Amino acid sequence: MKKEEGEEKAKEVIVSSDFRLMLRLFLRSPTSLTGIIIVLILIVLAIIGPYIAPYDPYLQNIDERLKPPNWKHLCGTDQLGRDIFSRILYGCRISLSIAILVVLVSTSIGLILGLISGYLGGIVDEVLMRITDMFFAFPRLILAMAVAAALGPGLYNVMFSIATVSWPVYARLVRACVLQIKNETYIEAARAIGASRLRIMFKHILPMVIHAIIVQSTLDMGGVILLAAGLGFLGLGAPPPTPEWGVMVSEGRMYIRAQWWVSTFPGLAIFLAALGFNLLGDGLRDVLDVKERRE
Amino acid sequence: MTNYLLKISNLVVHFYRYEGVVKALDGVNLRIGYKEILGLVGETGSGKTVTALSIMRLVPSPGKIIQGEILFEGRDLLKLDDEEIRKIRGKEISMIFQEPKAALNPILTVGFQLKEAIEAHSSLSDKEAEDIIIDMLKKVGLPDPRSLLKRYPHELSGGMAQRIMIAMALLMKPKLLIADEPTSALDVTVQAQIIQLIRDLVSEIGSSVLYITHDLSVAAELCDKVAVMYAGNIVEYGSIFDIFDNPMHPYTKGLLAAIPRLGHELYTIEGEIPNLMNPPKGCRFHPRCPHAMEICSKVKPPSIWLNRNRMVACHLYSEEV
Numbered sequence: 019m020k021k022e023e024g025e026e027k028a029k030e031v032i033v034s035s036d037f038r039l040m041l042r043l044f045l046r047s048p049t050s051l052t053g054i055i056i057v058l059i060l061i062v063l064a065i066i067g068p069y070i071a072p073y074d075p076y077l078q079n080i081d082e083r084l085k086p087p088n089w090k091h092l093c094g095t096d097q098l099g100r101d102i103f104s105r106i107l108y109g110c111r112i113s114l115s116i117a118i119l120v121v122l123v124s125t126s127i128g129l130i131l132g133l134i135s136g137y138l139g140g141i142v143d144e145v146l147m148r149i150t151d152m153f154f155a156f157p158r159l160i161l162a163m164a165v166a167a168a169l170g171p172g173l174y175n176v177m178f179s180i181a182t183v184s185w186p187v188y189a190r191l192v193r194a195c196v197l198q199i200k201n202e203t204y205i206e207a208a209r210a211i212g213a214s215r216l217r218i219m220f221k222h223i224l225p226m227v228i229h230a231i232i233v234q235s236t237l238d239m240g241g242v243i244l245l246a247a248g249l250g251f252l253g254l255g256a257p258p259p260t261p262e263w264g265v266m267v268s269e270g271r272m273y274i275r276a277q278w279w280v281s282t283f284p285g286l287a288i289f290l291a292a293l294g295f296n297l298l299g300d301g302l303r304d305v306l307d308v309k310e311r312r313e
Numbered sequence: 314m315t316n317y318l319l320k321i322s323n324l325v326v327h328f329y330r331y332e333g334v335v336k337a338l339d340g341v342n343l344r345i346g347y348k349e350i351l352g353l354v355g356e357t358g359s360g361k362t363v364t365a366l367s368i369m370r371l372v373p374s375p376g377k378i379i380q381g382e383i384l385f386e387g388r389d390l391l392k393l394d395d396e397e398i399r400k401i402r403g404k405e406i407s408m409i410f411q412e413p414k415a416a417l418n419p420i421l422t423v424g425f426q427l428k429e430a431i432e433a434h435s436s437l438s439d440k441e442a443e444d445i446i447i448d449m450l451k452k453v454g455l456p457d458p459r460s461l462l463k464r465y466p467h468e469l470s471g472g473m474a475q476r477i478m479i480a481m482a483l484l485m486k487p488k489l490l491i492a493d494e495p496t497s498a499l500d501v502t503v504q505a506q507i508i509q510l511i512r513d514l515v516s517e518i519g520s521s522v523l524y525i526t527h528d529l530s531v532a533a534e535l536c537d538k539v540a541v542m543y544a545g546n547i548v549e550y551g552s553i554f555d556i557f558d559n560p561m562h563p564y565t566k567g568l569l570a571a572i573p574r575l576g577h578e579l580y581t582i583e584g585e586i587p588n589l590m591n592p593p594k595g596c597r598f599h600p601r602c603p604h605a606m607e608i609c610s611k612v613k614p615p616s617i618w619l620n621r622n623r624m625v626a627c628h629l630y631s632e633e634v
Contacts, residue, residue: 139374201373207416208426210369211481212403212433221429225420 040305050301056294064114067107075105075261084277094279096270102279105261106287112262113291116177117242121235123181128188129231133219135189136196147193150186158183158241159248166254173262176255180245184238191234195227229306237299240292247288263288317384318521319345319368319489324381326363326372333590337363337376339545339597342616342624345489350515350522352532352553354568355542358586361525364542365491368523369408370398385489404434407482408491412498413474417466423477424462430484449480453510472503476510483514490515491523496531508535529572533557538622541565544587544597547616550624561625563602596628604629 044050072092079099087094093102135146153161165179199205200223208218249255250264258265263284270280326338338360345351353361366372368383370390383390385406390398410416417426424446431442443462450458453476466474475495482490492511496504512535515522526532532539532553539556541549541564549562560566567582584601587593593600599609606628614626 203410203412203415204418206371206373207408207410207478208418208429209371210402210408210410211430212399212401213429214399214433217429217433222418222421 044301044305047301047304049297050304053294053297053299053301056290057298060110060114060291060294063107064111067110071101071104071107073101073104075100075108076259077101084273084280086277087279093283094277096266096280097273102266102283105266106263106284108261109263109266109284109287110291112173112256112260113243113246113288116173116180116246117239117291117295120177120180120184120242120246121238123177124184124238125188125231125235127181127185128190129192129224129227131185132189132192132227133196133223136193137200137215137219137223143193146189150189153183153186156183159245162245162249163252163254166249171254171257173256173260176246176249179249180242184242187238188231188234191230192227195230196223199223199226233299233303233306236295236302240295240299243288243291243295316346317344318347318349318386319343319523320382320384321364321368322382322384324364324367324383325379326360326367327377327379329375329377330590335589336592337545337589338367339592341381341542341545341547343540343547343550345521345523348516348519348521349538350512350524350536352536352539353523353525353542354527354529354532354539356527356586358544358589359542360545361527361542362493365408365493365523365525368489368491369402369406371402400434403430403482403487404485405487406489406491407485407487409475409478409482409493409495411494413471413478413495414466414469416478417469417474419466421465422462423464423466423469427462427477427481427484430481434485445484446480449484450477452514453477453480453483454506455480471499472507475499475503475507479507479510479514483518483520486518487520489523490520491525493525494527497526497528504531511535529568541568544592545589546597546626547624548598548626550622552622555623561630562598562627563604563629564598567601596626 044054077100079095081099082091082095083097083099085091085095085099091101091103093106096102096105131146135143161183162179165182166175169175169179205218205222208222213222246255246262247264247267250262251268253268256262256265258269266284267281267288270277270282270284273280321341321343324338324341325336328335328337341360341364343351343353343364353364355361363372363376367378368385368390370393372378378391381391385401390401393401417423424443427446427450428439428442431437431445437445446462447458450461455461455473455476461477469477479495490511495511496507499507508531511522511524524532524536536553539551539553540547541556541562543564549556549560549565556565557569560569564582567580570580571582573579582601587597587600593610595611596602596605596609596614599605602609608628612628614628614631616624616626617630618624619630
């Protein structure tokens with residue numbers, strides 16, 4: 019019975035290590051495909067956007083203000099006559115860098131704390147987990163707002179405030195994985211040959227939790243983009259001239275009845291970015307999480 | 314009394330479970346001499362593995378070592394701090410596990426894991442470490458060791474994996490090797506090879522072995538001495554010949570009688586191993602013992618040493634001392 023279990027596990031690993039099979043499974047699903055296409059487009063636009071943008075995103079042109087979408091201005095112009103399409107292209111770089119930096123920072127913090135908490139257990143675990151509980155006690159947006167408000171507007175402050183509220187999810191996730199893995203015989207065997215705690219945590223356990231982290235952080239990217247836009251909308255994010263999507267939606271809300279395009283296009287950009295990352299994350303979960311794939 | 318490599322005295326281990334306290338080890342006494350192979354025999358759940366893990370200080374939570382002393386070359390392992398015991402694990406005492414394939418991390422190469430056993434204890438260069446590893450892999454009889462280093466555990470058979478575990482355990486030439494039923498997950502044909510291999514290698518290195526098994530015939534083939542364990546106690550200890558030719562404890566007699574023989578009906582010991590959350594008073598074996606006396610249910614039998622190498626814990630022999 020036990021032996022069979024071991025073999026079953028070994029088979030799972032063979033399957034999950036087969037990159038080509040994973041790629042095929044991934045591309046077979048239309049939603050994952052949509053997700054990866056949207057995300058790839060976003061990344062490309064973030065890189066080349068400023069070079070292909072038809073106008074300077076800060077250039078004001080009062081004669082052309084609040085023009086509806088036309089061939090000259092694909093998404094129309096805003097209240098100061100700035101080209102909305104160009105601003106969205108520039109905003110892409112801002113939103114993506116916020117998302118990537120925030121996710122990198124919060125996964126690193128969450129990963130390290132989760133490993134320590136799960137592997138060491140005891141009082142360390144108690145203290146760390148009670149701290150994460152404190153973060154979970156508040157809604158994410160409210161807490162991020164409080165931190166952002168305390169720090170004042172600015173892109174780096176936005177990133178900091180979102181990272182502050184994002185890491186506990188990762189710490190919890192990693193801890194849960196570690197608790198599962200740390201009682202495996204091979205961890206016991208590693209301890210029995212005299213491997214140190216740090217070594218076991220980072221060389222033996224970390225590679226086993228990385229897939230869960232990848233899925234969670236991809237799913238989280240969309241959430242971070244939304245959160246950053248939300249803070250921008252509330253005036254707690256990037257300061258106004260910045261072509262940040264949330265700020266743009268906020269600036270257009272006075273004209274929403276007559277000049278719908280001012281808010282709608284940046285809003286669509288936010289929607290597409292969040293959707294793309296969520297679809298990608300779902301797709302990744304389907305191929306990386308072996309337990310679900312078996313059906 | 315330093316002529317023993319390992320001397321365990323009065324080791325008590327409890328597991329604090331939600332449902333209650335499991336008294337897994339109830340005052341275990343054990344000695345292993347230099348270059349001696351001691352078989353630890355008993356049913357599943359008798360505490361053999363817990364004894365082994367206690368020596369390595371790897372008793373999993375919620376288990377706790379309550380009292381006792383484990384003297385290894387005169388040092389009490391239970392008093393060492395984490396770093397000191399880490400230095401002993403794998404270098405002076407190493408362990409082979411029951412499920413060789415489960416004991417290898419599935420996502421790391423065999424070579425990485427073998428190298429780890431060396432890196433944990435010395436600062437040899439990669440090249441030197443690799444030479445030692447390849448040399449050892451040859452000794453455990455694995456063909457083409459160099460290509461083996463790059464393989465992953467799922468590519469190995471159970472027998473190969475166990476050979477690798479043995480190689481890993483012996484890399485640092487430990488003074489004590491603990492083998493926890495290393496052959497019970499393997500085919501019978503491979504079993505004999507592995508036993509032979511362990512015997513040859515430890516005699517070459519000069520290690521002592523604590524060989525845990527539930528199979529008396531395996532013990533007979535390999536061991537110099539045997540300790541019989543029942544429900545957290547060592548009930549009988551002696552040389553392999555003493556135990557087989559002249560078993561004293563009723564439980565040992567039962568175990569020997571239970572070895573299947575062609576043409577004989579299978580013998581079973583009545584009853585089953587007691588629930589260690591609420592073990593029987595006195596001798597833990599008395600509810601199943603055909604010779605149980607009144608005293609057996611009241612007083613825990615003392616360890617009676619008939620001579621330096623022979624011990625039995627049973628009231629039947631109280632008068633003989």
